[in-house]
Amino acid sequence: SxxxxxxxxxxxCQRGTSLTIQCQVDSQVTMMFWYRQQPGQSLxxxxxxxxxxxATYESGFVIDKFPISRPNLTFSTLTVSxxxxxxxxxxxxxxxxxxxxxxxxxxxxxxxIL
Amino acid sequence: GDSVTQMEGPVTLSEExxxxxxxxxxxxxxxxxxxxxxxPGEGLQLLLKATKADDKGSNKGFEATYRKETTSFHLEKGxxxxxxxxxxxxxxxxxxxxxxxxxxxxxxRLQVTL
Numbered sequence: 001s002x003x004x005x006x007x008x009x010x011x012x013c014q015r016g017t018s019l020t021i022q023c024q025v026d027s028q029v030t031m032m033f034w035y036r037q038q039p040g041q042s043l044x045x046x047x048x049x050x051x052x053x054x055a056t057y058e059s060g061f062v063i064d065k066f067p068i069s070r071p072n073l074t075f076s077t078l079t080v081s082x083x084x085x086x087x088x089x090x091x092x093x094x095x096x097x098x099x100x101x102x103x104x105x106x107x108x109x110x111x112x113i114l
Numbered sequence: 115g116d117s118v119t120q121m122e123g124p125v126t127l128s129e130e131x132x133x134x135x136x137x138x139x140x141x142x143x144x145x146x147x148x149x150x151x152x153x154p155g156e157g158l159q160l161l162l163k164a165t166k167a168d169d170k171g172s173n174k175g176f177e178a179t180y181r182k183e184t185t186s187f188h189l190e191k192g193x194x195x196x197x198x199x200x201x202x203x204x205x206x207x208x209x210x211x212x213x214x215x216x217x218x219x220x221x222x223r224l225q226v227t228l
């Protein structure tokens with residue numbers, strides 16, 4: 001399976017600031033996804049990062065709050081904008097190789113907002 | 115829409131006990147089913163998968179059988195170890211549509227004691 005590197009692994013940020021999370025994959029992949037895992041909760045899909053076009057956002061998530069880039073088939077970024085304490089979560093990227101196939105996850109970015 | 119229902123935790127077992135974590139699903143198509151495990155402070159790891167009815171996924175002593183008639187994918191292990199303490203997530207990937215989105219259950223925390 002692909003090796004997925006996320007940076008940073010954790011951060012503590014001030015409210016009102018923005019943070020960009022990077023996801024690097026060691027091979028080209030068709031599909032990349034961004035998830036949020038709030039404390040003690042399951043994973044919620046934020047968006048599908050599409051190479052060369054705008055990301056596809058799930059209900060409840062908007063581009064102004066979570067802008068996503070996908071400049072090529074091995075890299076994506078998620079920005080958490082104008083952060084508030086409610087944004088304190090683990091943010092995970094994952095990659096998939098096709099319909100019905102499993103996704104593989106990075107180790108996540110643990111974000112705390114003060 | 116698609117949904118996954120897992121038994122609530124936490125589940126506390128003594129080492130060498132038998133483990134069952136129940137998982138049932140609702141999907142419009144013929145999904146692929148997965149179990150993921152999240153060890154403390156880490157990201158999600160794929161534990162096992164099954165892509166069609168009656169398939170049995172297995173890994174590290176864990177097993178789960180895709181039961182279409184009962185829409186279930188229960189996780190079992192004959193003898194748990196302390197190192198199995200983690201949160202276990204059942205998930206499905208629907209084959210309909212163009213994206214292999216994952217729908218997760220709420221997760222079940224397993225604590226194994228000596």
